[in-house]
Amino acid sequence: MLQRMPLDRxxxxxxxxxxxxxxxxxxxxxxxxxxxxxxxxxxxxxESLRKWLLMACxxxxxxxxxxxxxxxxxxxGSRRSxxxxxxxVLKKQSQPLRLKTRTVIAxxxxxxxxxxxxxxxxxxxVGRLVSFSPWPxxxxxxxxxxxxxxxxxxxxxxxxxxxxxxVDLSYVLPVTSVSYVLTALMGEFLLHEPVSTERxxxxxxxxxxxxxxxxxxxxxxxxLHKSGDLPCEAAR
Amino acid sequence: MKWLLIAxxxxxxxxxxxxxxxxxxxxxxxxxxxxxxxxxLVASLxxxxxxxxxxxxxxxxxxxxxxxxxxTNLSFAVPATAFSYVLETALAKYILKEHIGWRRWAxxxxxxxGVLLVSLxx
Numbered sequence: 460m461l462q463r464m465p466l467d468r469x470x471x472x473x474x475x476x477x478x479x480x481x482x483x484x485x486x487x488x489x490x491x492x493x494x495x496x497x498x499x500x501x502x503x504x505x506e507s508l509r510k511w512l513l514m515a516c517x518x519x520x521x522x523x524x525x526x527x528x529x530x531x532x533x534x535x536g537s538r539r540s541x542x543x544x545x546x547x548v549l550k551k552q553s554q555p556l557r558l559k560t561r562t563v564i565a566x567x568x569x570x571x572x573x574x575x576x577x578x579x580x581x582x583x584x585v586g587r588l589v590s591f592s593p594w595p596x597x598x599x600x601x602x603x604x605x606x607x608x609x610x611x612x613x614x615x616x617x618x619x620x621x622x623x624x625x626v627d628l629s630y631v632l633p634v635t636s637v638s639y640v641l642t643a644l645m646g647e648f649l650l651h652e653p654v655s656t657e658r659x660x661x662x663x664x665x666x667x668x669x670x671x672x673x674x675x676x677x678x679x680x681x682x683l684h685k686s687g688d689l690p691c692e693a694a695r
Numbered sequence: 696m697k698w699l700l701i702a703x704x705x706x707x708x709x710x711x712x713x714x715x716x717x718x719x720x721x722x723x724x725x726x727x728x729x730x731x732x733x734x735x736l737v738a739s740l741x742x743x744x745x746x747x748x749x750x751x752x753x754x755x756x757x758x759x760x761x762x763x764x765x766x767t768n769l770s771f772a773v774p775a776t777a778f779s780y781v782l783e784t785a786l787a788k789y790i791l792k793e794h795i796g797w798r799r800w801a802x803x804x805x806x807x808x809g810v811l812l813v814s815l816x817x
Binding site: 473557615617619620621623624625627628629630632633639640643658660661662663664665666668671672674675676678680681 | 704
Protein backbone atom coordinates (compact mmCIF):
# COMPACT_ATOMS: atom_id res chain seq x y z
CA MET A 460 0.00 0.00 0.00
CA LEU A 461 1.31 3.38 -0.94
CA GLN A 462 0.32 6.76 0.25
CA ARG A 463 1.67 10.17 -0.51
CA MET A 464 1.55 12.68 2.25
CA PRO A 465 2.22 16.36 1.77
CA LEU A 466 5.01 17.66 3.95
CA ASP A 467 4.40 21.26 3.14
CA ARG A 468 3.47 23.21 0.05
CA UNK A 469 6.49 22.06 -1.94
CA UNK A 470 7.30 18.52 -1.06
CA UNK A 471 5.77 15.29 0.00
CA UNK A 472 6.85 12.03 1.50
CA UNK A 473 5.95 8.68 0.06
CA UNK A 474 4.88 6.05 2.52
CA UNK A 475 4.85 2.36 1.80
CA UNK A 476 2.93 0.33 4.22
CA UNK A 477 2.33 -3.27 5.03
CA UNK A 478 0.75 -4.81 8.06
CA UNK A 479 3.68 -4.35 10.37
CA UNK A 480 5.76 -1.50 9.22
CA UNK A 481 5.67 1.46 7.00
CA UNK A 482 8.69 2.80 5.18
CA UNK A 483 9.00 6.44 4.44
CA UNK A 484 10.98 8.13 1.70
CA UNK A 485 12.01 11.66 2.40
CA UNK A 486 12.84 14.14 -0.29
CA UNK A 487 16.48 14.94 0.23
CA UNK A 488 19.61 15.53 -1.76
CA UNK A 489 21.66 12.63 -3.08
CA UNK A 490 19.11 9.89 -2.91
CA UNK A 491 16.23 8.80 -0.83
CA UNK A 492 16.82 7.94 2.78
CA UNK A 493 14.32 5.48 4.04
CA UNK A 494 13.18 4.87 7.51
CA UNK A 495 10.96 2.32 9.03
CA UNK A 496 8.47 2.90 11.78
CA UNK A 497 5.74 0.83 13.31
CA UNK A 498 2.66 1.25 11.15
CA UNK A 499 0.28 1.59 14.03
CA UNK A 500 2.06 4.59 15.45
CA UNK A 501 2.24 6.25 12.06
CA UNK A 502 -1.42 5.79 11.34
CA UNK A 503 -2.71 6.73 14.72
CA UNK A 504 -0.83 9.97 14.85
CA UNK A 505 -0.50 11.26 11.29
CA GLU A 506 -0.26 14.85 12.40
CA SER A 507 2.60 14.28 14.80
CA LEU A 508 4.33 12.12 12.18
CA ARG A 509 4.13 15.00 9.75
CA LYS A 510 5.51 17.44 12.25
CA TRP A 511 8.30 15.12 13.23
CA LEU A 512 9.32 14.61 9.63
CA LEU A 513 9.35 18.35 9.09
CA MET A 514 11.61 18.76 12.05
CA ALA A 515 13.92 16.02 10.82
CA CYS A 516 14.16 17.72 7.43
CA UNK A 517 14.81 20.99 9.21
CA UNK A 518 17.75 19.66 11.11
CA UNK A 519 19.36 17.92 8.19
CA UNK A 520 22.06 19.74 6.30
CA UNK A 521 22.83 18.66 2.79
CA UNK A 522 24.36 15.48 4.23
CA UNK A 523 22.49 12.55 5.57
CA UNK A 524 19.42 12.67 7.67
CA UNK A 525 19.97 11.37 11.13
CA UNK A 526 16.77 9.60 11.94
CA UNK A 527 15.86 7.09 14.53
CA UNK A 528 13.07 4.69 13.93
CA UNK A 529 10.88 5.68 16.84
CA UNK A 530 8.55 8.59 16.43
CA UNK A 531 8.64 10.87 19.37
CA UNK A 532 4.93 11.42 19.15
CA UNK A 533 4.96 14.55 21.22
CA UNK A 534 7.74 16.23 19.31
CA UNK A 535 6.48 19.34 17.67
CA GLY A 536 8.95 20.83 15.26
CA SER A 537 8.97 24.23 13.76
CA ARG A 538 8.49 24.43 10.04
CA ARG A 539 10.34 27.58 9.15
CA SER A 540 13.25 26.62 6.93
CA UNK A 541 11.84 23.34 5.68
CA UNK A 542 10.04 25.06 2.89
CA UNK A 543 13.22 26.53 1.44
CA UNK A 544 15.13 23.28 1.87
CA UNK A 545 12.45 21.20 0.21
CA UNK A 546 12.06 23.69 -2.62
CA UNK A 547 15.78 23.66 -3.37
CA VAL A 548 15.83 19.89 -3.30
CA LEU A 549 12.95 19.70 -5.72
CA LYS A 550 14.44 22.27 -8.07
CA LYS A 551 17.78 20.48 -8.29
CA GLN A 552 16.53 16.97 -8.57
CA SER A 553 14.15 15.44 -11.03
CA GLN A 554 12.04 12.61 -9.75
CA PRO A 555 13.95 9.33 -9.70
CA LEU A 556 12.60 6.49 -11.75
CA ARG A 557 11.47 4.19 -9.01
CA LEU A 558 10.63 0.61 -9.75
CA LYS A 559 8.70 -1.53 -7.31
CA THR A 560 10.30 -4.78 -6.20
CA ARG A 561 7.72 -6.73 -8.18
CA THR A 562 8.46 -4.74 -11.32
CA VAL A 563 12.17 -5.52 -10.94
CA ILE A 564 11.34 -9.22 -10.52
CA ALA A 565 9.23 -9.13 -13.70
CA UNK A 566 12.03 -7.34 -15.57
CA UNK A 567 14.58 -9.88 -14.31
CA UNK A 568 12.52 -12.92 -15.33
CA UNK A 569 11.62 -11.53 -18.75
CA UNK A 570 15.16 -10.46 -19.60
CA UNK A 571 16.51 -13.81 -18.40
CA UNK A 572 14.12 -15.87 -20.51
CA UNK A 573 14.31 -13.72 -23.64
CA UNK A 574 18.07 -13.25 -23.26
CA UNK A 575 18.77 -16.97 -23.04
CA UNK A 576 16.40 -17.63 -25.92
CA UNK A 577 17.85 -15.04 -28.33
CA UNK A 578 21.44 -15.83 -27.35
CA UNK A 579 21.05 -19.55 -27.95
CA UNK A 580 19.22 -18.89 -31.23
CA UNK A 581 21.95 -16.48 -32.30
CA UNK A 582 24.81 -18.77 -31.35
CA UNK A 583 23.07 -21.58 -33.17
CA UNK A 584 23.08 -19.46 -36.32
CA VAL A 585 26.75 -18.61 -35.81
CA GLY A 586 27.81 -22.22 -35.36
CA ARG A 587 30.41 -23.86 -33.18
CA LEU A 588 32.58 -21.60 -31.09
CA VAL A 589 35.54 -23.70 -30.07
CA SER A 590 38.63 -21.88 -31.17
CA PHE A 591 41.72 -20.18 -29.84
CA SER A 592 41.55 -17.48 -32.46
CA PRO A 593 39.48 -14.43 -31.51
CA TRP A 594 37.90 -14.07 -34.97
CA PRO A 595 34.99 -16.48 -34.55
CA UNK A 596 34.00 -14.64 -31.34
CA UNK A 597 34.20 -11.24 -33.02
CA UNK A 598 32.25 -12.67 -35.90
CA UNK A 599 29.56 -13.87 -33.47
CA UNK A 600 29.06 -10.31 -32.29
CA UNK A 601 28.01 -9.23 -35.76
CA UNK A 602 24.92 -11.40 -35.42
CA UNK A 603 22.03 -9.17 -34.29
CA UNK A 604 20.45 -11.95 -32.22
CA UNK A 605 23.66 -12.45 -30.27
CA UNK A 606 23.94 -8.71 -29.62
CA UNK A 607 20.31 -8.57 -28.46
CA UNK A 608 20.85 -11.60 -26.23
CA UNK A 609 23.94 -10.08 -24.61
CA UNK A 610 22.10 -6.76 -24.04
CA UNK A 611 19.19 -8.60 -22.42
CA UNK A 612 21.57 -10.52 -20.17
CA UNK A 613 23.13 -7.21 -19.08
CA UNK A 614 19.63 -6.02 -18.14
CA UNK A 615 19.23 -9.30 -16.28
CA UNK A 616 22.48 -8.83 -14.34
CA UNK A 617 21.66 -5.26 -13.31
CA UNK A 618 18.14 -6.15 -12.22
CA UNK A 619 19.43 -9.18 -10.32
CA UNK A 620 21.98 -7.07 -8.46
CA UNK A 621 19.52 -4.31 -7.64
CA UNK A 622 17.02 -6.86 -6.43
CA UNK A 623 19.67 -8.40 -4.16
CA UNK A 624 20.38 -4.95 -2.75
CA UNK A 625 16.82 -4.72 -1.52
CA VAL A 626 15.60 -8.17 -0.54
CA ASP A 627 16.89 -11.48 0.82
CA LEU A 628 18.80 -13.96 -1.32
CA SER A 629 16.52 -16.72 -0.02
CA TYR A 630 13.58 -14.68 -1.38
CA VAL A 631 15.10 -13.81 -4.76
CA LEU A 632 16.17 -17.35 -5.68
CA PRO A 633 12.82 -19.17 -5.46
CA VAL A 634 10.83 -16.25 -6.84
CA THR A 635 13.00 -15.81 -9.93
CA SER A 636 12.74 -19.52 -10.72
CA VAL A 637 9.50 -18.51 -12.47
CA SER A 638 11.81 -18.16 -15.48
CA TYR A 639 11.88 -21.98 -15.78
CA VAL A 640 8.09 -21.95 -16.00
CA LEU A 641 8.13 -19.18 -18.57
CA THR A 642 10.72 -21.01 -20.68
CA ALA A 643 8.60 -24.17 -20.66
CA LEU A 644 5.42 -22.27 -21.51
CA MET A 645 7.19 -20.39 -24.29
CA GLY A 646 8.26 -23.74 -25.73
CA GLU A 647 4.64 -24.94 -25.64
CA PHE A 648 2.92 -21.90 -27.10
CA LEU A 649 5.51 -20.25 -29.34
CA LEU A 650 7.69 -23.11 -30.53
CA HIS A 651 4.95 -25.76 -30.34
CA GLU A 652 7.12 -28.15 -28.35
CA PRO A 653 4.58 -30.04 -26.26
CA VAL A 654 5.06 -29.93 -22.48
CA SER A 655 5.20 -33.39 -20.91
CA THR A 656 3.31 -34.44 -17.77
CA GLU A 657 6.48 -34.34 -15.66
CA ARG A 658 7.09 -30.79 -16.76
CA UNK A 659 3.53 -29.75 -15.87
CA UNK A 660 4.02 -31.26 -12.41
CA UNK A 661 7.32 -29.40 -12.13
CA UNK A 662 5.62 -26.16 -13.15
CA UNK A 663 2.98 -26.77 -10.48
CA UNK A 664 5.64 -27.39 -7.81
CA UNK A 665 7.51 -24.22 -8.74
CA UNK A 666 4.27 -22.24 -8.61
CA UNK A 667 3.45 -23.69 -5.19
CA UNK A 668 6.95 -22.93 -3.88
CA UNK A 669 6.86 -19.37 -5.18
CA UNK A 670 3.42 -18.76 -3.69
CA UNK A 671 4.78 -19.85 -0.30
CA UNK A 672 7.87 -17.65 -0.51
CA UNK A 673 6.04 -14.49 -1.60
CA UNK A 674 4.01 -14.71 1.61
CA UNK A 675 7.14 -14.01 3.65
CA UNK A 676 8.59 -10.60 4.42
CA UNK A 677 10.95 -9.85 1.50
CA UNK A 678 13.70 -8.48 3.64
CA UNK A 679 14.88 -9.95 6.92
CA UNK A 680 18.64 -9.56 6.58
CA UNK A 681 20.27 -6.89 8.73
CA UNK A 682 20.91 -3.59 7.01
CA LEU A 683 24.54 -2.85 6.26
CA HIS A 684 24.19 0.60 4.82
CA LYS A 685 27.03 3.11 4.80
CA SER A 686 24.99 5.70 6.65
CA GLY A 687 24.84 3.65 9.83
CA ASP A 688 22.17 1.35 11.08
CA LEU A 689 18.91 2.79 10.01
CA PRO A 690 16.45 -0.05 10.07
CA CYS A 691 15.25 -0.29 6.52
CA GLU A 692 12.71 -2.33 4.73
CA ALA A 693 12.16 -3.05 1.08
CA ALA A 694 9.08 -1.73 -0.60
CA ARG A 695 6.52 -4.31 -1.46
CA MET B 696 35.58 -34.77 -15.66
CA LYS B 697 31.78 -34.54 -15.41
CA TRP B 698 31.88 -34.32 -11.63
CA LEU B 699 34.62 -31.74 -11.72
CA LEU B 700 32.48 -29.61 -14.02
CA ILE B 701 29.43 -30.07 -11.76
CA ALA B 702 31.54 -28.85 -8.83
CA UNK B 703 32.70 -25.93 -10.98
CA UNK B 704 29.06 -25.03 -11.67
CA UNK B 705 27.61 -25.39 -8.19
CA UNK B 706 30.39 -24.05 -5.96
CA UNK B 707 31.23 -20.84 -7.88
CA UNK B 708 27.52 -20.30 -8.56
CA UNK B 709 26.71 -20.46 -4.88
CA UNK B 710 29.68 -18.30 -3.92
CA UNK B 711 28.66 -15.79 -6.59
CA UNK B 712 25.14 -15.42 -5.20
CA UNK B 713 26.30 -15.06 -1.61
CA UNK B 714 29.06 -12.56 -2.47
CA UNK B 715 26.77 -10.53 -4.73
CA UNK B 716 24.20 -10.33 -1.96
CA UNK B 717 26.82 -9.25 0.58
CA UNK B 718 28.24 -6.67 -1.82
CA UNK B 719 24.86 -5.25 -2.79
CA UNK B 720 23.64 -5.04 0.79
CA UNK B 721 26.79 -3.06 1.62
CA UNK B 722 26.33 -0.86 -1.42
CA UNK B 723 22.90 0.26 -0.29
CA UNK B 724 19.44 -0.26 -1.71
CA UNK B 725 19.00 0.53 -5.38
CA UNK B 726 15.86 2.50 -6.12
CA UNK B 727 16.67 4.77 -9.02
CA UNK B 728 16.55 3.23 -12.48
CA UNK B 729 17.24 6.29 -14.63
CA UNK B 730 20.10 5.65 -17.09
CA UNK B 731 22.42 8.06 -15.32
CA UNK B 732 21.75 6.48 -11.95
CA UNK B 733 22.43 3.03 -13.43
CA UNK B 734 25.79 4.22 -14.79
CA UNK B 735 26.62 5.54 -11.34
CA LEU B 736 25.60 2.21 -9.85
CA VAL B 737 27.80 0.25 -12.27
CA ALA B 738 30.73 2.58 -11.55
CA SER B 739 30.37 2.08 -7.81
CA LEU B 740 29.99 -1.69 -8.25
CA UNK B 741 33.22 -1.84 -10.24
CA UNK B 742 34.98 -0.75 -7.07
CA UNK B 743 33.08 -3.17 -4.86
CA UNK B 744 35.30 -6.22 -4.21
CA UNK B 745 32.42 -8.49 -3.21
CA UNK B 746 30.50 -7.88 -6.42
CA UNK B 747 33.70 -8.06 -8.49
CA UNK B 748 34.59 -11.53 -7.22
CA UNK B 749 30.92 -12.51 -7.33
CA UNK B 750 30.54 -11.66 -11.02
CA UNK B 751 33.82 -13.45 -11.76
CA UNK B 752 32.55 -16.57 -9.98
CA UNK B 753 29.30 -16.25 -11.94
CA UNK B 754 31.30 -16.28 -15.18
CA UNK B 755 33.25 -19.39 -14.09
CA UNK B 756 29.98 -21.15 -13.29
CA UNK B 757 28.45 -20.10 -16.62
CA UNK B 758 31.38 -21.33 -18.72
CA UNK B 759 31.51 -24.59 -16.77
CA UNK B 760 27.83 -25.09 -17.57
CA UNK B 761 28.52 -24.45 -21.26
CA UNK B 762 31.38 -26.95 -21.18
CA UNK B 763 29.27 -29.55 -19.39
CA UNK B 764 26.44 -29.12 -21.86
CA UNK B 765 28.86 -29.71 -24.71
CA UNK B 766 29.85 -33.14 -23.35
CA THR B 767 26.61 -34.33 -21.67
CA ASN B 768 22.95 -33.50 -22.04
CA LEU B 769 20.69 -31.32 -19.96
CA SER B 770 19.30 -34.15 -17.82
CA PHE B 771 22.72 -34.68 -16.30
CA ALA B 772 23.58 -31.02 -15.92
CA VAL B 773 20.51 -29.56 -14.24
CA PRO B 774 19.87 -31.77 -11.15
CA ALA B 775 22.96 -30.26 -9.54
CA THR B 776 21.68 -26.72 -10.07
CA ALA B 777 18.32 -27.72 -8.58
CA PHE B 778 20.08 -28.85 -5.40
CA SER B 779 21.70 -25.44 -5.05
CA TYR B 780 18.32 -23.88 -4.12
CA VAL B 781 18.36 -25.64 -0.77
CA LEU B 782 22.11 -25.17 -0.32
CA GLU B 783 21.90 -21.42 -0.91
CA THR B 784 18.93 -21.08 1.40
CA ALA B 785 21.03 -22.69 4.15
CA LEU B 786 23.95 -20.37 3.40
CA ALA B 787 21.61 -17.37 3.43
CA LYS B 788 20.55 -18.38 6.93
CA TYR B 789 24.01 -18.91 8.37
CA ILE B 790 26.18 -16.45 6.46
CA LEU B 791 23.80 -13.68 5.46
CA LYS B 792 21.77 -13.95 8.69
CA GLU B 793 18.46 -14.02 6.88
CA HIS B 794 15.46 -15.15 8.82
CA ILE B 795 14.21 -18.32 7.20
CA GLY B 796 10.90 -19.67 8.40
CA TRP B 797 9.09 -22.79 7.30
CA ARG B 798 7.58 -21.03 4.27
CA ARG B 799 11.02 -20.21 2.87
CA TRP B 800 12.36 -23.74 3.50
CA ALA B 801 9.30 -25.39 1.98
CA UNK B 802 9.29 -22.93 -0.93
CA UNK B 803 12.97 -23.50 -1.73
CA UNK B 804 12.56 -27.29 -1.56
CA UNK B 805 9.44 -27.28 -3.74
CA UNK B 806 11.09 -24.99 -6.28
CA UNK B 807 14.18 -27.23 -6.31
CA UNK B 808 12.02 -30.31 -7.02
CA GLY B 809 10.03 -28.36 -9.60
CA VAL B 810 13.15 -27.23 -11.44
CA LEU B 811 14.35 -30.83 -11.42
CA LEU B 812 11.12 -32.07 -13.00
CA VAL B 813 10.88 -29.24 -15.51
CA SER B 814 14.41 -29.85 -16.76
CA LEU B 815 14.26 -33.64 -16.73
CA UNK B 816 10.86 -34.08 -18.33
CA UNK B 817 11.77 -32.68 -21.73
